Amino acid sequence: MELETLLLSRIQFAANISFHILFPTITIALGWVLLFFKLRYNRTGEERWMEAYRFWVKIFALSFAMGVVSGITMSFQFGTNWPGFMEKVGNIAGPLLAYEIMTAFFLEAVFLGIMLFGFSRVPNWVHTLATFLVAFGTMMSAFWIIVLNSWMHTPQGFEMIDGVAHATDWSAIIFNPSMPYRFTHMVLASFLTVSFLIAGVSAFRWLIGGRTEGVRVAMKTAIIAAAVLIPVQILVGDFHGLNTKEYQPAKVAAMEGNWETDTGVPLILFAIPDEEARENRFEIGIPKLASFILTHDWNGEVKGLNDFVTEDGEVLHPRVSPVFWSFRVMVGTGLLMLLVSWSATYMIMRRKRGIEGLPKPMLYGLVGMSFSGWLATLAGWYTTEIGRQPWLVQGVMTTKEAVADVPAPLVLSTLIAYLVVYAALLFAYIFVIFYLARKTARGEDIGTRIAPSPAAAPKAMPAE
Amino acid sequence: MYYFGDPTIWLPFVFAGLMGASILIYVVLDGFDLGVGVLFPFANEDEKDRMIASIGPFWDANETWLVLAVGLLLVAFPSAHGAILTALYLPVAIMLIGLILRGVAFEFRAKAPAPHKRLWNNAFFTGSLMTSLSQGFMLGMYVMGLEWTWINVAFAMLTAVFLTVGYSFIGATWVIHKTSDALQIKAVEWAKGGIWGLVLGIGAISLATPFVSARIFDKWFSWPEAIYLSPLPILSALLVFWLWSMLRKMPYAGDRRSWQPFAAATALWVMAFGGMAYSFYPYVVPEQITIYEAASAPESLFIILIGTCVVLPTIMGYTVLSYVIFRGKATELRYD
Numbered sequence: 001m002e003l004e005t006l007l008l009s010r011i012q013f014a015a016n017i018s019f020h021i022l023f024p025t026i027t028i029a030l031g032w033v034l035l036f037f038k039l040r041y042n043r044t045g046e047e048r049w050m051e052a053y054r055f056w057v058k059i060f061a062l063s064f065a066m067g068v069v070s071g072i073t074m075s076f077q078f079g080t081n082w083p084g085f086m087e088k089v090g091n092i093a094g095p096l097l098a099y100e101i102m103t104a105f106f107l108e109a110v111f112l113g114i115m116l117f118g119f120s121r122v123p124n125w126v127h128t129l130a131t132f133l134v135a136f137g138t139m140m141s142a143f144w145i146i147v148l149n150s151w152m153h154t155p156q157g158f159e160m161i162d163g164v165a166h167a168t169d170w171s172a173i174i175f176n177p178s179m180p181y182r183f184t185h186m187v188l189a190s191f192l193t194v195s196f197l198i199a200g201v202s203a204f205r206w207l208i209g210g211r212t213e214g215v216r217v218a219m220k221t222a223i224i225a226a227a228v229l230i231p232v233q234i235l236v237g238d239f240h241g242l243n244t245k246e247y248q249p250a251k252v253a254a255m256e257g258n259w260e261t262d263t264g265v266p267l268i269l270f271a272i273p274d275e276e277a278r279e280n281r282f283e284i285g286i287p288k289l290a291s292f293i294l295t296h297d298w299n300g301e302v303k304g305l306n307d308f309v310t311e312d313g314e315v316l317h318p319r320v321s322p323v324f325w326s327f328r329v330m331v332g333t334g335l336l337m338l339l340v341s342w343s344a345t346y347m348i349m350r351r352k353r354g355i356e357g358l359p360k361p362m363l364y365g366l367v368g369m370s371f372s373g374w375l376a377t378l379a380g381w382y383t384t385e386i387g388r389q390p391w392l393v394q395g396v397m398t399t400k401e402a403v404a405d406v407p408a409p410l411v412l413s414t415l416i417a418y419l420v421v422y423a424a425l426l427f428a429y430i431f432v433i434f435y436l437a438r439k440t441a442r443g444e445d446i447g448t449r450i451a452p453s454p455a456a457a458p459k460a461m462p463a464e
Numbered sequence: 465m466y467y468f469g470d471p472t473i474w475l476p477f478v479f480a481g482l483m484g485a486s487i488l489i490y491v492v493l494d495g496f497d498l499g500v501g502v503l504f505p506f507a508n509e510d511e512k513d514r515m516i517a518s519i520g521p522f523w524d525a526n527e528t529w530l531v532l533a534v535g536l537l538l539v540a541f542p543s544a545h546g547a548i549l550t551a552l553y554l555p556v557a558i559m560l561i562g563l564i565l566r567g568v569a570f571e572f573r574a575k576a577p578a579p580h581k582r583l584w585n586n587a588f589f590t591g592s593l594m595t596s597l598s599q600g601f602m603l604g605m606y607v608m609g610l611e612w613t614w615i616n617v618a619f620a621m622l623t624a625v626f627l628t629v630g631y632s633f634i635g636a637t638w639v640i641h642k643t644s645d646a647l648q649i650k651a652v653e654w655a656k657g658g659i660w661g662l663v664l665g666i667g668a669i670s671l672a673t674p675f676v677s678a679r680i681f682d683k684w685f686s687w688p689e690a691i692y693l694s695p696l697p698i699l700s701a702l703l704v705f706w707l708w709s710m711l712r713k714m715p716y717a718g719d720r721r722s723w724q725p726f727a728a729a730t731a732l733w734v735m736a737f738g739g740m741a742y743s744f745y746p747y748v749v750p751e752q753i754t755i756y757e758a759a760s761a762p763e764s765l766f767i768i769l770i771g772t773c774v775v776l777p778t779i780m781g782y783t784v785l786s787y788v789i790f791r792g793k794a795t796e797l798r799y800d
Contacts, residue, residue: 062571068524069567073560075534080553083546086538091764094539098768101528101535102775109528110779110786113521121789166761404550414557421561425568432575 004408006400009081012415014385016073018378019422023067025377026197028142028190030060031135033198036221038131042124051214052221055440056198059433061116066429068109073418081411082392084402089165089393092158092173093148100144108137139187146186150179152393153384154247165396177247181240182384188233189380191225192337193373198222199344200370201437203363206355210441216355223348223366226341234334238293244384245294248394250308250317251387255327256290257283257320260304265290273320278306318389322382330379333372340369371430475766476759479540480748482772483533488737490529492634492730497523499635501566501592502628503654504585511647512585516570518642518794523570525783527563537748540765541758544748551610555598562594593628600627600665607673607740609750622668629661634733637725642794644719652714655725659711662729663704666736670697673743677751680743693742700735703728 034057041049075097078086086093114122114130122130157172158165167173202219245252253259257268257280266285273280291300308317344366347357358366392399497519507515519526538545549556565587573584604620605612636654643651674681684693707728715722746754759765 058575062568062575065524065567065571068527069564072527072531072563075531075538076549076556076560078538079534079545079549080556083543083550086542086545090539090542091761094542094760095764095768095771097535098539099771101532102771102779105528105531106525106779106783109525110782112524113786114789117521118789164761167764167767170767404546404553406550406553410553414554417557417561421564425564428568428572428576432572435577436575 005406005411006403008408008411008415009403009406010399012411012418013077013081015415015418015422016070016077018381019418019426020067020070020074021377021381022374022426023063023070024138024142025190025193025373026063027060027067028138028187029194030056030063031131031138032191033194033221033225034060035128035131035135037218038128042128046213048213048217051212052218055214055436056218057116058436059197059201061112062429062432064108064112066425070422081404081406082402083404084397085392088163088397088402089158092151092155092165092167095167095170096144096148096151096173100141100148104137104141104144108134108141111137142186142190143183146183147174147176147179150182151176153182153244153388154178155393155396160396178240178243181236181243184236185233185240185380186377188229188236189373189377191229192233193377195222195226195229195341196337196366196369196373197371199226199366200368201433203358203366204370204434205437205441207360207363207367208438208441210437210443212440219355220348223341223344226337227345230334230338230341234338237331237334242294244387245302248388249303250305251323251384252294253303253305253308254318254320254323254387255383256294256302257324258290258302258304259306261301261307262304263291263301264288264299265294265302267293271324273324275320316390318387323387326379326382326386330376330383333376333379337369337372337376340365471762471766472756472759475762475769476540476755478769479536479759479765480745480755482776483536483540484737484741486529486533486536488734490526490533491737492733493522493526493529495631495733496634496638496726497526498566498592498596499631499633499658500639501588501635502596502632503635503639503651504589504592506654507647507650511650514643514647514794515639516573516588518639520570521786521790523567525786527567539768540760541748541753541755542760544753544755544758547749547753548606548610551612552602552605555601555605559595559598559602562591562596562598564591566591566595596628596631597624600624603627603669606750607669608676609752619668619672623665626661626665626668629658630665633658633662634726634729637729640714641723641726644715644793648715648722652711656708656711659704659707662732666700666732669736670739673740679751683743696735696739700732703732703735707732 034053037049037053037056040046041053111130111133115127115134118130119127151173154177155165156176157167157169159168160166198218199222202215202222205215206219241252241255256265257271257273258265259278259280264287266287267289268280268283268285271280271283271285288298291302292298294300294302305317305320309315340362344358344362347359347362348354350357388394390398390400392402500515500519504512504515534545537548569584569588569591573581573588576584601620601624604623605616607623608616608619633655636651636658639651640648640655674684683689707725710721710725710728714725744750746756748755748758
C-alpha cells in the first residue's frame with residue numbers, strides 16, 4: 001500500500017465528511033426550531049411566527065439539499081476508498097447504516113416535499129405533522145450515524161471470527177459506552193450552531209433595516225436558546241471528556257498535550273507540541289488543573305502519550321498537534337459563545353428592552369458569530385476523529401488496513417475536483433443566505449419559489 | 465431465522481431481491497427527474513420553471529432509492545460493494561459531483577439573485593448529464609465484467625449515451641403527464657426523439673450480455689428456457705410499438721391517457737431490468753462473486769430484514785401519499 005494513497009484517501013474522506021457535517025449540523029436543530037415556530041403560530045395565530053417560519057424554512061431547504069447530496073457521497077466513499085472497513089466490521093456497521101437509511105432518510109425526504117410545498121395543498125395539521133416528521137427524521141439520522149461512529153470509538157457487543165466482526169449483543173452495540181455522550185454533545189452542538197446562525201442572520205437583517213416582528217422573535221428565541229444551552233453543552237462536553245479518558249486515554253493525552261504519565265498534571269493553555277522530540281515547546285499551563293478536571297482530584301494521575309508507544313517503537317497514539325489545537329479551538333469558541341450569548345441575554349432582559357437593548361457592537365458581534373457553531377463543531381469532530389488514529393475502529397482495525405488500493409493520482413485528482421466543488425458551493429450557500437436576508441430586509445417577497453406561469457397569473461412576480 | 469430453511473441461502477436471495485427492487489425503483493423515479501434535467505436546454509425559461517415544478521417535491525426522495533440500493537449493497541454484500549466501487553472509482557466520482565451539482569441547483573436557482581439563475585440552470589443540466597452519463601457508463605462496464613479494456617470502455621461509452629437518452633425519454637413522458645399546452649406538445653416530441661435511445665440501449669445490452677459470458681448465453685438460448693423467456697422480448701417490442709403509436713397521436717383531447725406513456729416506459733424499464741437480473745443471477749460481481757459468497761453474516765442480515773419488513777411498506781405508503789398530494793398538473797411551487 002502506497003503511503004500517498006492512504007494519506008490522500010484520508011484527506012479526501014476528511015474533506016467530504018467535513019463539508020457534509022456542516023449541513024446536518026444545521027438541519028438537525030433547525031427542524032425542531034421550525035416546528036417550534038409552527039406550533040407557536042398554531043397556538044397564537046400571530047403572523048410573526050409564520051414570518052420567521054417562512055424565512056428559515058428556505059434556509060432549511062437549502063441546507064437540507066446540501067446535506068443530502070454531500071451525504072450520498074459519503075455512502076459511496078466507503079466502497080470506493082475504504083473497502084476494508086465494511087469487509088471487517090460490515091456485520092456491525094451494515095445494519096446501523098441500513099436502519100439510518102430506512103428509518104430516517106426516506107422519512108425526511110418524502111415529508112420535506114410536503115413541508116416545503118404542501119402548505120396550501122394539505123390541512124394545516126398535516127403540514128405541522130410533516131414538519132415534525134422531518135425534524136424527527138433528521139434526529140433519527142443523527143442517532144444512527146452517531147451510534148456507528150461511537151461504536152468505532154468504543155466497540156462493544158461483538159466477537160471476532162476469522163478476522164471478521166460478528167454481532168453478539170445489539171443493545172451493547174447501540175448503547176456503546178460513548179454513544180450517549182457523543183449524541184447529546186452533537187445534538188446540543190447543532191442547536192447552538194442554529195441559535196448563533198439565526199441570531200447572526202437576524203442581527204444582520206436588523207442592522208440593514210429589516211426590523212420586522214418576525215426578525216425580532218427569531219432573534220430573541222435564538223439568543224435565549226443559546227444562553228440556556230451553552231452551559232449545558234460545556235457540562236456535557238466535560239462528561240464526554242471523562243468518558244473518553246476511560247476508553248481512549250491516548251486521545252485525551254493528545255488533547256492535553258501530556259507526554260508523560262504523572263500526578264498533578266498542569267492544564268496547558270498554549271504549547272507547540274514537538275512530535276519528534278516528544279515534548280512541548282513554549283508551554284504555558286495552570287498547575288494541577290488538568291488533573292483536577294480529568295480526575296476531580298488536584299493530584300490525580302493522568303496518562304501520558306509515552307504510554308502508547310509499543311516496545312518496538314510503534315506509535316499507537318494520534319499525532320498530537322492537530323488534536324491539541326482543534327480541541328483548543330473548540331473550547332475557545334465555546335467560551336466565546338458563552339460570553340456573547342449571556343451578555344446579549346442580559347442586554348435584552350435589562351429593563352425589558354428587548355432587541356432594542358442590543359447596542360450596535362453587540363449586533364455586529366452576533367453577525368460575526370453567525371457560523372461560530374460550524375467552527376466549534378468541526379474542531380470538535382477533528383479532535384475526536386484524529387484523536388482515534390491510528391485506529392479506525394479502536395483496538396480492532398487500523399485506518400491503514402481499510403484503505404483501497406487505488407492509484408494515488410486518481411485519489412488526488414478526484415480530491416481536487418471535490419474541493420473545487422465544495423469551495424464554490426460553500427461560497428454560494430453563505431452568499432445566498434445573506435442575499436435572502438437583504439431581500440427580505442427590503443421588504444421583497446421571497447415566498448414564491450418559482451414564478452407562476454403567465455397563463456395562471458398574469459402579473460408574474462420576478463423569478464427568484 | 466431457520467423458518468425458511470438455510471438462512472445462508474434465502475437471506476442473500478431476499479437481499480439481492482430488495483437491492484434489485486431499489487435499483488429498479490431508482491432508475492424509474494430518479495430516471496425521470498434526471499431526464500428532465502437532461503432536457504433542460506431544449507426548454508425556454510418559463511418551461512424550465514414548470515419542469516422543475518413537476519419534479520420539485522419528489523426528487524429528493526427519488527434519490528434516496530440510490531442511497532438505499534448502494535446501502536443494501538454495502539450492508540448485505542460488503543465485499544462486492546468494495547470490488548464494484550473501487551473498479552468504478554472514476555465514474556462514481558463523476559456521478560457524485562453530478563448529483564451534488566443538480567441537487568443543490570434545485571434550491572439555488574430558486575433563491576439566488578435573478579442574474580445567477582442561468583448559472584444554476586446550467587449547473588442543473590450539467591449535473592443531470594454527468595449523473596446520467598456516468599450511470600450509463602457504469603452499467604456498460606458492469607455488463608462487460610468491470611475490466612478496463614479499450615473495447616469495454618468503448619461499449620460503456622455507448623451505453624452511457626443510450627442510458628442518458630433513455631432517461632430523457634422517461635423524463636419526457638413524465639413532463640407529458642405533468643404539464644399541458646405548448647410544453648406538453650414539446651415533451652411529446654422529445655419522447656418521440658428519445659425512444660430510440662431506450663430501444664438501442666436495451667438492444668445493445670441484450671446483445672452484448674450473452675456474448676460476454678457463455679453462462680449467460682446458455683441461460684437464454686437453451687431449450688426450453690428460450691420459450692419461457694420469449695414473452696420478455698415480445699412484450700417489450702409490443703410496448704415500444706404501443707408507445708410509438710400513442711405518442712404519434714398525443715396529446716389526446718381532454719388530456720386523456722397522458723399518464724400512459726410514463727406507465728408504458730416504466731413497464732419497459734421493468735422488462736429490461738428483469739432480463740438483466742435473470743442474466744446475472746447468482747452473481748453480484750459479474751462472473752466473479754455470487755450473492756451467496758459476498759453476503760454478510762446471517763444474524764446481521766436478519767436484523768436488517770426485521771426492520772425492512774416494517775419500514776419498507778411504510779416508506780412505500782408515504783411515498784404514494786406524497787405523489788397523491790402533488791398529483792395533477794405541475795403548478796408553481798409555493799412555500800405557503
